[in-house]
Amino acid sequence: MSIITYIVDNWGTLGPQVTTHIEIVAMSMAAAALIGLILGVFAARSERFSTLILGVTSTLLTVPSFALFGLLSIWAGLGNPPVIIGLILYALLPVVRNTSTGIRAVDPAVTEAARGMGMRPSQVLARVELPLAAPAILGGLRQATVMVVAIATVGATVGADDLGQPILEALGRSSGTLVQVLAGVIPVAAIGLVADGVLAGVQRVLSRGAARGAVG
Amino acid sequence: MITFDRVSKRYGRVTAVGELSLEVASGEIVVLAGPSGCGKTTSLTMINRLIEPTSGAISIDGRDTATMDVNALRRSIGYVIQQVGLFPHQTVAENIATVPRLARWSRRRVAGRVEELLELVGLPPGDYAQRLPAELSGGERQRVGVARALGADPDILLMDEPFGAIDPVVRVRLQNELLRLQKVLHKTIVFVTHDIDEAVRIGDRVALLSQGGVLEQYARPVELLAHPASAFVAEFLGEGRMVRRLALLRVRDARLAQPNGSGLPTVSVRADASLRDALDAILRADGGRVTVRDVDTVLGVIDSESIREASR
Ligand SMILES: Nc1ncnc2c1ncn2[C@@H]1O[C@H](COP(=O)(O)OP(=O)(O)O)[C@@H](O)[C@H]1O
Numbered sequence A: 001m002s003i004i005t006y007i008v009d010n011w012g013t014l015g016p017q018v019t020t021h022i023e024i025v026a027m028s029m030a031a032a033a034l035i036g037l038i039l040g041v042f043a044a045r046s047e048r049f050s051t052l053i054l055g056v057t058s059t060l061l062t063v064p065s066f067a068l069f070g071l072l073s074i075w076a077g078l079g080n081p082p083v084i085i086g087l088i089l090y091a092l093l094p095v096v097r098n099t100s101t102g103i104r105a106v107d108p109a110v111t112e113a114a115r116g117m118g119m120r121p122s123q124v125l126a127r128v129e130l131p132l133a134a135p136a137i138l139g140g141l142r143q144a145t146v147m148v149v150a151i152a153t154v155g156a157t158v159g160a161d162d163l164g165q166p167i168l169e170a171l172g173r174s175s176g177t178l179v180q181v182l183a184g185v186i187p188v189a190a191i192g193l194v195a196d197g198v199l200a201g202v203q204r205v206l207s208r209g210a211a212r213g214a215v216g
Numbered sequence B: 001m002i003t004f005d006r007v008s009k010r011y012g013r014v015t016a017v018g019e020l021s022l023e024v025a026s027g028e029i030v031v032l033a034g035p036s037g038c039g040k041t042t043s044l045t046m047i048n049r050l051i052e053p054t055s056g057a058i059s060i061d062g063r064d065t066a067t068m069d070v071n072a073l074r075r076s077i078g079y080v081i082q083q084v085g086l087f088p089h090q091t092v093a094e095n096i097a098t099v100p101r102l103a104r105w106s107r108r109r110v111a112g113r114v115e116e117l118l119e120l121v122g123l124p125p126g127d128y129a130q131r132l133p134a135e136l137s138g139g140e141r142q143r144v145g146v147a148r149a150l151g152a153d154p155d156i157l158l159m160d161e162p163f164g165a166i167d168p169v170v171r172v173r174l175q176n177e178l179l180r181l182q183k184v185l186h187k188t189i190v191f192v193t194h195d196i197d198e199a200v201r202i203g204d205r206v207a208l209l210s211q212g213g214v215l216e217q218y219a220r221p222v223e224l225l226a227h228p229a230s231a232f233v234a235e236f237l238g239e240g241r242m243v244r245r246l247a248l249l250r251v252r253d254a255r256l257a258q259p260n261g262s263g264l265p266t267v268s269v270r271a272d273a274s275l276r277d278a279l280d281a282i283l284r285a286d287g288g289r290v291t292v293r294d295v296d297t298v299l300g301v302i303d304s305e306s307i308r309e310a311s312r
């Protein structure tokens, strides 16, 4: 039986799992982007905070995902919530790191000129530093998104009804087939590629000037 | 008028500027000159409070700057730095509009001001307004930097080695453009340079600093070159200062001789030429004398003796 026919035949179950998968990824990435951006700005300002937050977020990444989801489910219950929280934690490192390095890479002469013209610190951040760091920040968001799309499948172990389910079911049954596994894997890969492509497009648009204008 | 009243800046045990007292008269270009690390940048940036003094006070027209809102103060002072620091993600027009926008000018007024400033610095708006900084040459970038600093028509302009990274030919052109602008604008300009030739060419007055922000001499360039106040000043001025000083004096200010019976010398100089150019002409002329003309009118004759007299 071809994989395409299998997916079409089972769309009644797979369709909602695709939707749930995308919802889980979108929610965790939205939260991780917001939290990571804020933490990244502080990390750019303070060397000590930077060391601390990068240490914590990279340690989080070393925790195996089924263990993290499992631990979080004790507290957050089974289903989507522990998965969303876990994915936020995983996504933080690339977002925080890239935000911080992006801001630090802004030419000091540019921020000095901005302050010298009477911009308040919040204006320097919003009008100069963040726009110039945007390509780097988008790069972090891309990395995190691709990672989160894949790891979200492990959420099936704590009851998230996403694209991890068909994979988990196939692996758990002696009658499970490669086709069943691929029915989960292929949509996951497709979501990852589409999300990465969209973010790459946004990154290109935001790079107008910021990348070309290394001098200035 | 900008007044430094016993202004000091210390970093730990290092004194960057020590008890500096100085008055910058309105409408003048004052150059802060001196060797690298003598405290020029520190002194300059204490005016717009990018650096806060450790002690002492700086006032503008009698108002202590420490009592002013720091961002309002900075918006009222143009600031130009060597690295320019244009916003690379914004067009030339957006860069120049920075301070007017911060001051919430109307869109129309901002657009008009941007055009006016581009014209003023010699960059045709049609050609340059929509370019990004990366699409400009070094000299053009610095012109945009000056236009941006003039954004909201500040009375004061602070310039930190603005032409330091520009090649010598373009640098002289930019210096001349600044002098031309100043004839129209009458800003109070504080200009930092470590290049003494630039200092005497640009400055109405030169404040010469030595290590630790010590004011060695504060004088007009012709005075500085003729009468250095210390061995340090004389050494910083370098060789041939009386000859270089001739470049700052005009032929029309010298006492000219009337032509004698033997007719006018064939070589001539214009009355607004410098004494340096006149001396050059005298050395080239056969009789050691040249005719001084103001357009077509003959004003007299000048020789090496009149130059010697004029330069006393
Ligand atoms: N942030 C700082 N910390 C310590 N020393 C400084 C700092 N900024 C400047 N200095 C010192 O103050 C002195 C004057 O610096 P600066 O005003 O930049 O000199 P200039 O512009 O004349 O080259 C130098 O000796 C410099 O090393």
Ligand SMILES: [Mg+2]
Pocket (backbone or CB within 6 Å): B040, B041, B042
């Ligand atoms: Mg300096």
